Amino acid sequence: MKNILVAGPFAKEDLAELAGSAKLHFLREMGKEDVEALLPSVDCILVHFWPKELTIPMVAKMTRLSFVQSALAGVNHIPFRDLPPDVIISSNAGGYSQEVGEYAWGLLLAAAKRIVKFNAAPEEYGLKSPLELGKEVVVLRGRVLGVMGYGGIGSSVAKVGAAFGMKVRAFSRKVVDDKGVTALSGELGLKEILSESDVVVLALPLTNSTRKMIGEAQLGMMKKDAILVNVARAEIVDQEAVYAHLLRNKSFVYTTDVWWLKDGKEAIPPDLPFFGLENFIGTPHVAGPSAVAHGAPLDNAVDNVLRFARGEALKNVVDRADYV
């Protein structure tokens, strides 16, 4: 039986099926010495956010390690450079798709329908002309929804966009063949989707090529009154650039559930005073956790570790070149 090191807030009852096909070792329950003794026989790590306790010298002692399964959809928390090149790493792409897609719609509509803004000042808005207020509201039907990254989250976002009668465009390296979705890629495709979309949803992984993908130049390509929704990773967007853009363009909205890292942790609130801006809406990275809380993504990750234990083909294997 393979030795699986379980590193993170996993509940035993959720790993019951896996426990029948592999030997599970729960990092959080083990003493330091027991962990040290186990290292040379670890075959696989099932990890949530990579824990500080799992240091690089410890990884170096895992001479049998051949597979790392992330329970998070993103894998950028994994220390790629310190893992031997033959270690396979799988993301949990798809495991959070529906829940994160739903959350993207929450942010999108809270922005488009000005709900946060109106709810904050009933005395003020109750006195204004409904027609004047109505003009501020963005109607979705017939508008263009640009989905950046067309994996599980992106396609789940697109499906709802179609139900609202929006024109859906997808920016993706992969082939997109969903009915009614226009696929774009490359430098020209990026320019097209940014310039033509009324709403842009970021659903890309954070990789070498997506880091700071949305900077000053790209924001400048977007419509003045566009809504930019981030449920991916904060670092895809340049913090200083988007803050400056929000200051200059009062009808542009940035709304995000994800935050720029500071000392290895997402900083909420961030360094710049986004929360003081009326054209900003932020939530404390709950989209993924809402999926975890309801149990969906773990099933995906555990299923893949089960495949590993049984010697079957692995899913969601990432290209390490994207991260190193």
Add this chain to the structure above:
Amino acid sequence: MKNILVAGPFAKEDLAELAGSAKLHFLREMGKEDVEALLPSVDCILVHFWPKELTIPMVAKMTRLSFVQSALAGVNHIPFRDLPPDVIISSNAGGYSQEVGEYAWGLLLAAAKRIVKFNAAPEEYGLKSPLELGKEVVVLRGRVLGVMGYGGIGSSVAKVGAAFGMKVRAFSRKVVDDKGVTALSGELGLKEILSESDVVVLALPLTNSTRKMIGEAQLGMMKKDAILVNVARAEIVDQEAVYAHLLRNKSFVYTTDVWWLKDGKEAIPPDLPFFGLENFIGTPHVAGPSAVAHGAPLDNAVDNVLRFARGEALKNVVDRADYV
């Protein structure tokens, strides 16, 4: 040519086609004497919210009046009791469907995804465990969406619910035959939809039978953590009952775009201090106006007046017994 009295904030360019088939008289541009002189020859009134200037004695002088077209979806603003029984009254049902349906989703998701709450206190929530916060978020997939009133707005709301993978139930007097939608009606149907739905969207007209339809007893039938969304008319919900229910049930959310009338006007904020509650989200009646601002509903109403001018069959004729 028929004489149409245009009463409300209508723009001439929007009535251009109608002007070719009928004689239009703009109440807002007319002197008192001219209006008095016109009354006996008015055939039809195209009205927004029934204006105070159009008094009952004036209506009594409109001996030729045979048709009133409301530009609002609801017709409860029209003085039914003072209009002779042979006057036909048409609502503008359907004219606002998509926009109001979109707005319902904005309120629904702002509540379900706790966006207003989280955005209001980044310092507080940034320190909490993402998993604890994630548990507060309502995931829609697989949950039950109850749509009360299955006209244009209701069916538009249902369509998006299906795209989110929700189980959709509709409460309606009419036959509902949309695929995947379970139809309910009557006293038992009301009990069933209220008790089984995770989210209830009110999309009913305000009539004698829907006024205070949601009172203490009905709120008591609902799930403790349900979300009640009102994009119809405030008076369908009993103000005191829902306020008391929110105080007692912190995980129940009431979110509304519509307000209880006070001195003939919607009062925002209302008499009771809803805006002090964390489980309440309110917006200043902008869903319909967002449709008006984008031009959609007027087309519907004007088209019906055009039918009247041409002697064709009228659409959206209301049953006066529902209102008197």
